[in-house]
Amino acid sequence: MADQREAMAQLFLERDVENFLYHEAELLDERRYEEWLDLLADDVRYWMPMRRNVKLGELEREFTREGQDVNWFDEGKDTLERRVQQILTGVHWAEEPLSRICHMISNVQLLAVTPSVLEPADVTVKSRFLIYRNRVETETDILVGKREDGLRRVDGHWKISRRKVVLDQSVLLSKNLTFFF
Amino acid sequence: MINVRTLEPGTRVALTDGSTVEIVSNPKDGIWVFARYLSSPRDTSLVGTEEMVFAQDMVEIQTTP
Amino acid sequence: MAIAGKRRYTGGLVDVAAGQISREIFVSDEIYAEELERVFTRAWLFVGHESQIPKPGDYFVSGMGEESVILCRDREDRVHVFLNSCRHRGMKVCRYDEGNTPVFTCPYHGWSYATDGKLVGVPYFREAYHSKLDRSQFGLVEVAQLEIYKGTVWATWDPSAPSFLEYLGEFRRYLDLALDAWDGREGGTEVLGGVQKWLIPCNWKFPAENFSGDSYHNISHRSVDLVGIGPSGSGRRDMRERLIGRRLQICFPDRGHQTGAYVLPNEEPTPPAYQHSPVVSEYFRRCEEQRRERLGAWGRVTGAPGELFPNTALHPRQPRSIAVWHPRGAHRTEVWRWYLVDADAPPEVKDFLRQYYIRYSGPAGLTEQDDMENWNYAHAASRGTIARRHPYSYEQGLGFEVENYEWEGLRIPGTVMDVTDSKSSEHNLRNFYRRWAQFMDANSWDELATWRRRP
């Protein structure tokens, strides 16, 4: 009986986390940036390493290091809030006119749950993204990769406490990164 | 077939020309190794010398020296 | 406009005297091919930083013009720059970005090169070549000249080019502003781990002229100034030197290098900066104090963005970095960006700067995102048949430049435009294109090294 209860809780948690990630994507794609910021914990870490081509056997050098190297992103909520404010100034020309952005989120996997699936307080969830950006007339970017998120239960809601974004590119093929992953 | 990338120094390998070499160091390019000749029916003066040995010239690892 | 046939750039497509430059030089594929040959094979180009290859066998794959090169340190500790292309059939011998290796082995047929460039392995040398191939003739192609200057590595393909120091001329003092430690000690900077690389759909000269001294485009950064990312909590940079000093644009007409700079008054200390963090603020206050002591009057000079001809940009102050605008066809540029810090700065200072650099610069930088948008669509909108008929205007401040500029007892090397009151000038941009046109017209370094002809 206990096993079945746990299995049910696991299923429920998976759906719950998936729904949260879809909701988050919805807010971003609908340009509800301020509501999106509310999904981030105040101490959120938002990190997107750069990648190098390295030899098999030296793969520990593939990624630039959080908190030590130059990364595409390596920041907290303060900078993320400023990014949103910048878009909302209406004179941030890289996003004015606004891009048309679509986040496709898939392959959602729970990697860790603490303390238990019955009372989940923190979860680690991995997912894949395909972000389509189209702006002005024909300018189009497609960015594909993985995310690893830490989600934290706060007052009955999930908050993102950590996000690692792994883009499957080494030379960035887009001229800028004015959007959120 | 030998994946020469994985050959450790000290390993003995038989070559297509009947020579035997011992790996001195491995650049891990999967194509060459630095090796010392232990024997060579083709040219006995090679014995003791170190050369770069090409992967396609290696036949098999010798387990018993 | 017919591009074919021989015509001069100087006074033609690049009419600096009139302050007009044709759009053709940005959008024509034919001119682009010519500039790869005439500019990029002859000029000195930035390749990397010595701190990226500290040990024998270390390598970093970089670029010169469109071509891939390997910067490496051989077993005897000598630094080399090689064309990253096999002598047998051209395969890229190294497709990793960095690492350590005893040999570069070509994956195609297996030719193998030592870290000093020598061809050391040829499969079936005895059998297929009958031991006849002269291996000494087929080492990796090496640059004609290489110079390591305060940790930075520079190279040129042209054996007749002047030495790097001669190529720099007096601009050296401004390059030093980016490479010396903040307290004025020579050298003393290192690069942070991670080189940013990204593509912009524009000609490489858009960013090059922007860094040459386009302070006119400050308006395009209004959104970031409004939200504030600066190291003292507002704006995008510490700007107090503007209130008390002179704002200058400095260029070297015979060399093609140019930069902005600030000169502070004699009697006033450098204004406080980096006030978002007491530790960092105190670090820079102490450094500035020592800098003024060590360098005397020259310690009053603070750097601003500059461009070392042709495609190396310097950001000597905030955020301190070096960028290279790699040409990737007439319509595309691949930017590589290195970030510099004082090697012996406390970890807290390095970390503060690192975070500031990332939020300011590069594709995710709140400031530079807007630059990329402007360069992209300026280029795109200049490609049309009608658009090409109308040259760009570079007339700002034409005729107002000064030689032998001096302020409060400090002589400033170079041709100077004081823009404290005039706010802006295209003086430095004209200088960049003047030199570019000379490179396009000249047939040899004898023609380009004009300073040698002076009595």
Ligand code: FES
């Ligand atoms: S192309 Fe390199 S060995 Fe043939």
Ligand SMILES: [Fe+2]
């Ligand atoms: Fe800018």
